[in-house]
Amino acid sequence: MITLTRSASIAPGKAREAIAYAKQIAQYLKEEHGTTAQILMPVGGNPYRIAWQIQLPGLAEVDGLSAKLNADSEYLEMVAKNSAWLIPGSVHDDLWRTV
Numbered sequence: 001m002i003t004l005t006r007s008a009s010i011a012p013g014k015a016r017e018a019i020a021y022a023k024q025i026a027q028y029l030k031e032e033h034g035t036t037a038q039i040l041m042p043v044g045g046n047p048y049r050i051a052w053q054i055q056l057p058g059l060a061e062v063d064g065l066s067a068k069l070n071a072d073s074e075y076l077e078m079v080a081k082n083s084a085w086l087i088p089g090s091v092h093d094d095l096w097r098t099v
Contacts, residue, residue, distance in 0.1 A: 001098040002062055005040075007051035009090035017085040018050050024082070026052060028075065033068060062095065 010018045019039070026037040040051040056062050069075050 002056050002058055003094075003096040003098070004054045004056065004062055005051050005094045005096070007040075007049055007090075007092050007094075009046070009087040010048040010050055011085055011087050012048070014085035015048065017082075021082045021085060022050050022052065024078065028078065029054075032072070032075070033065065035065060059095075 008018075019041075022039045026039055029035045029037050035054055035056075037052040037054050040053055041047070042049055054065075056065065
């Protein structure tokens with residue numbers, strides 16, 4: 001099992017927009033790609049971060065989802081239009097495997 005976590009830092013005063021956007025993306029992933037994404041915010045450390053976490057069977061499925069999203073014009077448009085809450089350069093992906 002592979003866990004993909006994508007996190008980003010939230011610009012000052014933009015937490016509400018970030019949460020709304022995160023929910024919109026999670027709903028879109030579920031409806032259009034059959035993928036369940038959990039939305040996470042930290043309890044400790046820098047509180048101005050948000051993350052999506054997805055579990056997939058293996059790296060091939062991660063690669064497949066990435067290819068689908070990069071070819072999905074509606075998804076790409078949502079990402080481009082809703083980035084005012086994001087601190088540029090703060091997006092970070094982690095891939096974890098279950099042992």
